[in-house]
Amino acid sequence: MRAYIVAALLAAGSLGGATAWAQAVEVANVKYESALDLAGQKLVLNGAGVRYKFVVKVYAAGLYLTQKVGTTAEVLAAPGPKRIQIHMLRDIDGNELGKLFTKGMEANAPRDEFVKSINGVLKLSEVFASRKQLNSGDQFSVDYVPGLGSTLLVNGKPVMAEPIKEPEFFTALLRIWLGDKPADDNLKEALLGVKKERRR
Incomplete structure (x- = not known):
């Protein structure tokens, strides 16, 4: 039955032209697919945008959830797997990036949440420091999978021996971009789907 519904939707899309959910989003020449599979579930692109430092493009970021939402609270409360995906647009020192992420988490996460995230923060910093650049x-x-934890992949390959188990870590991580003091206000709006990016 499910296969029939999917086939019907695809047929409808072919009759009516490309549907929005089937389109990839291109940001700063980086293409984010509209959907992907994680832990056996389909995730959809909630939004994507660019992190600027002054006028320099630092990286592109895309947020994937099981369904689209429009507020930080809804993102953090959303059930199921989640992914934040970053594409570097310039060279950056690994130590510097690790420190920026730690600073962003500490500035946005409630104190108790940040304390519970320390194990993950240290692991993340170690990974970036070891890569130098x-x-x-x-x-x-x-990638965050409920019951399993958070897994860091660099260029598509896992770089940690085991996932970061504390769920607070991923929540605190997302607050870097979606918190009250986000890394970039425009990027926050883009990840929440408030700002529309060019589709391809």
Whole structure:
């Protein structure tokens, strides 16, 4: 029955032209697919945008959830797996990036949440420090799966021996971009789907 519904939707899309959910989003020449599979579930692209430092493009970011939402509270409360995917648009020192992420988490997460995230923060910092530098074109993502934890992948490959089990870590991580003091206000709006990016 499910296969029939999917086939019917695809047929409808072919009759009416490309549907929005089937389109990829291109941001700063980085293409984010409209949907992907994680832990056996389909995730949809909630939004994507660019992190600027002054006028320099630092990285592109895309947020994937089981369904689209429009507020930070809804993102954090959304059930199921989640992914934040980052594509570097310039070279950056690994230590510097790790420190920026830690600073962003500490500035936005409630104190008790940040304390429970310390184990993950330290692991994340160690990974970036060990890489020395992330180059333009490199990409990394953090996948959160309920009951399993958060897994960091660099250029598509896992770089940790085991997931970060504390769920608070991923919540605190998302607050870097979606918190009250986000890394970039325009990027926050883009990840929440408030700002429309060019589709392809």
